[in-house]
Amino acid sequence: MPKEETFNRVQVLEKATEVFHKKGYNGTSMQDLVDATSLNRSSIYNSFGSKLSMFLEVLSFYQSVHSTNFNQALVKSYNAKEAIETIFNLHLNEIIKDNDRKGCLVINCKSEMANQEVSIKSFMEKNQERMIAMFEDIVTKGQMEKIFNQDQTANQYALYLFSSIQGLRMIGILNKNEKELKNLIYITTKILY
Amino acid sequence: MPKEETFNRVQVLEKATEVFHKKGYNGTSMQDLVDATSLNRSSIYNSFGSKLSMFLEVLSFYQSVHSTNFNQALVKSYNAKEAIETIFNLHLNEIIKDNDRKGCLVINCKSEMANQEVSIKSFMEKNQERMIAMFEDIVTKGQMEKIFNQDQTANQYALYLFSSIQGLRMIGILNKNEKELKNLIYITTKILY
DNA sequence: TTAATTTTGAAACGATCATTTCAATAAGAT
DNA sequence: ATCTTATTGAAATGATCGTTTCAAAATTAA
Structure with a gap:
């Protein structure tokens, strides 16, 4: 069995979300993501595929966080x-x-x-x-x-x-x-x- | 007296507006603007200063065009x-x-x-x-x-x-x-x- | 027609872009 | 302990980024 991801995927997504949110997709560079997540370039590509597919995951993550907040508030x-x-x-x-x-x-x-x-x-x-x-x-x-x-x-x-x-x-x-x-x-x- | 601009500034702004509108600011490259306006790089810099200042001019241009349309319709x-x-x-x-x-x-x-x-x-x-x-x-x-x-x-x-x-x-x-x-x-x- | 001045064209600038490469490292399975 | 496999780290990829440079071309005033 292989070595497994050592980083916390949710924490990485939170950091990536922050950067994309602040700078937009085209305004965010891979270097920005490396700096923000303190992951290595190759780890990002290995785990997320590309800048675009990472962004799509960030988008879904953002959406699900807000859906959860919505639902928690709505049931009340x-x-x-x-x-x-x-x-x-x-x-x-x-x-x-x-x-x-x-x-x-x-x-x-x-x-x-x-x-x-x-x-x-x-x-x-x-x-x-x-x-x-x-x-x-x-x-x-x-x-x-x-x-x-x-x-x-x-x-x-x-x-x-x-x-x-x-x-x-x-x-x-x-x-x-x-x-x-x-x-x-x-x-x-x-x-x- | 110097040689004057040979291009039509309004036409250039229209073309630049088109590109910025379609691709956004960060998604638009200087090469895109060169291609769209068929102006030379140096002519763009000479006449508009920088990508950002050209964009600001585009923004004002877009706004004034729409203001004109508004006012023409409103007086009726x-x-x-x-x-x-x-x-x-x-x-x-x-x-x-x-x-x-x-x-x-x-x-x-x-x-x-x-x-x-x-x-x-x-x-x-x-x-x-x-x-x-x-x-x-x-x-x-x-x-x-x-x-x-x-x-x-x-x-x-x-x-x-x-x-x-x-x-x-x-x-x-x-x-x-x-x-x-x-x-x-x-x-x-x-x-x- | 010459002098003055600015726009052009083409090439080059260093920096940064997203992505790839690959050897070194690490960890579960046998 | 060794084999297998995946994740790492660091460097390099070629392309493109915004901007600058500078000589050649063009225009007008004298």
Whole structure:
């Protein structure tokens, strides 16, 4: 049997995520990744294949971490209204603690690479499906509970909410005024009631 | 008197804009710009200084072209409601004709570089001020005309609209379904009435 | 037509790019 | 303890990066 990986893959992914998030895909060099992970070049290639495939793993890692956070918060929500508030507040917290204005890794990557790399494009399509399915579930529940109106279908509201989150994250890059952002969320979600 | 530039600066900027828009700042090489503009390397450096300063000029050029389109459309609007519709429809048209899913150059650049390059950050801050001021004007007018409600100040609605536009443009990268997008715009703007 | 000045073209700059190579090292299996 | 196999470390790969150099070409004023 061979020698096994000595490094902690999760820790390496965390470090790589940090670099890609800060500098973007094209702005990140292999040297940056070597420095950040303190792994050897050949270990990175041996374990992750290439810069692109490492980035795709980073993207999935980032997504799964945030999905976990979402789900942990969502199970605590009593109703659909609270669920929506929970999701927006999680994003608000991310914005406020993002001192170096990196924005959202997934959104950044979508705007940088979705038109150039098919693997990224399909990742983003799946991401959109997931997000819209999640919002659709919540809105459907809210409409059955008579908390949300029925002016639009749950699917249409889901697209609206997904769009709004992306707008909020883009705003959050430059604007960290919590009061303004909370009011922006208030306006955004008011349409549901 | 010296020999003057023989090339058409606007045409060169158009070509450079195309490349930067398609590939992003870090994804664009000087060779790409040489190829696209069919200018010589030294002519580019002589006339634009550096890759970054050329990009900043491209960014201003892109912004001014779109401002002109905005203003041409806005003067034709009879009231605030039409003005808002005009703005969203211009973005919708941009999305639909954007066959290679490049998205919006300004938004892409904001997410790629606002946290890394101070000149880009301040460009984006000014861009936000402009956009919000424009929306604020329209909303104020709409509120005076009693077409829009007074639930929120014009400035708060302006931030909401600016955020919504960015969300719409991010959605538009992958989703070109005109019916869905029109409905998204309908939901987004409904809050004003 | 000559002097002054700037844009050009082509080549070269050192630095950095992503990736590969390969011998040395390490660890489980026999 | 030895064999097998994979992970390491360090160096090198050729290509490309943004930028500079400088002589030749081009243009206008005198």
